[in-house]
Amino acid sequence: MGSLLHVDEVTVVFGGNRALDGAGLRAERGAVTGLIGPNGAGKSTLFDVISGLRKPTTGRVLLDGRDITRLNPSRRAKRGLARTFQRLELFGRLSVRDNLLVAAELGPKRRRAATVVADIIDRLELHAVADATTDTLPTGLARQVEVARAIAARPALLLLDEPAAGQDHTETARFGALLRALADDGTAVLLVEHDMDLVMNVCDEVFVLDLGKVIASGPPSVIRTDETVLAAYLGEV
Structure with missing residues (x-):
C-alpha cells in the first residue's frame, strides 16, 4: 500500500555520543513493521525522533511524503501519529x-x-x-x-514501544491478533519489542538497530537467520 513513514539518515548526537548514526527505516500502510535490537541500540531515541520529542542532529522524518522533522508532537499527532511508551503513561x-x-x-x-x-x-x-x-x-x-x-x-501511524511487557501468553496472543487486524484496516504499525515470538509472528518487515545503526532489514524469515543479527542480538535472546 506504500510507505507512510520514511526515516532518512537520522543521526542524534548528545553528550558526545552518537545515539543514532545515519539510521533509516520505513513503515508501510497496512503493515506491521518491527524495530528490534539490544538494550542501548537507540530504539527509543529513534521513536523520540519520529514522534517529535527529540530533534535529530541530521536527517529527516517524512510522514505521508511531507517533511515533519521540525514539527512538535502535537502537530504530528494532528497529522495522524500516535505513540505508547515503555513506561506506562x-x-x-x-x-x-x-x-x-x-x-x-x-x-x-x-x-x-x-x-x-x-x-x-x-x-x-x-x-x-x-x-x-x-x-x-x-x-x-x-x-x-x-x-x-x-x-x-x-492514527494513521501507530508507534508501540514494548507494548507486550507484563502481558501473559494469552494476552500477548490476543494482542498480536489485534496488531494484524489494525494493519488489515490500513494502519501503519511500528513496533519496538523484545518478545521475539510476537515480532516474528506478526511483523511483515523487521529493522534491526545496533549501536545507532540499522544493520539489517527484511521479512522475519530473513532476519531470524541473518548472521550479523544473530551475533548482535538474536543469539543473546
Whole structure:
C-alpha cells in the first residue's frame, strides 16, 4: 500500500555520543513493521525522533511524503501519529473509559467520541474494567489500555514501544491478533519489542538497530537467520 513513514539518515548526537548514526527505516500502510535490537541500540531515541520529542542532529522524518522533522508532537499527532511508551503513561485516576475518551476527542471528528470508545472496548474486550480507574489495573491489562487509548485517536501511524511487557501468553496472543487486524484496516504499525515470538509472528518487515545503526532489514524469515543479527542480538535472546 506504500510507505507512510520514511526515516532518512537520522543521526542524534548528545553528550558526545552518537545515539543514532545515519539510521533509516520505513513503515508501510497496512503493515506491521518491527524495530528490534539490544538494550542501548537507540530504539527509543529513534521513536523520540519520529514522534517529535527529540530533534535529530541530521536527517529527516517524512510522514505521508511531507517533511515533519521540525514539527512538535502535537502537530504530528494532528497529522495522524500516535505513540505508547515503555513506561506506562495513563491517567491513573481516570477510568479506562475516560482515558479512551480523552484520546477519542482529539481524533478525527467523523464519528462521535463515545461511539469510537464503545467500539474499542468491544474490540479489546475491556467491558469488565471499563469503569475501573487505570491505577488499579495489573500491568499487562494496563498495557492493553494504553494501546487502546492510542487506537482511540484513530492514527494513521501507530508507534508501540514494548507494548507486550507484563502481558501473559494469552494476552500477548490476543494482542498480536489485534496488531494484524489494525494493519488489515490500513494502519501503519511500528513496533519496538523484545518478545521475539510476537515480532516474528506478526511483523511483515523487521529493522534491526545496533549501536545507532540499522544493520539489517527484511521479512522475519530473513532476519531470524541473518548472521550479523544473530551475533548482535538474536543469539543473546
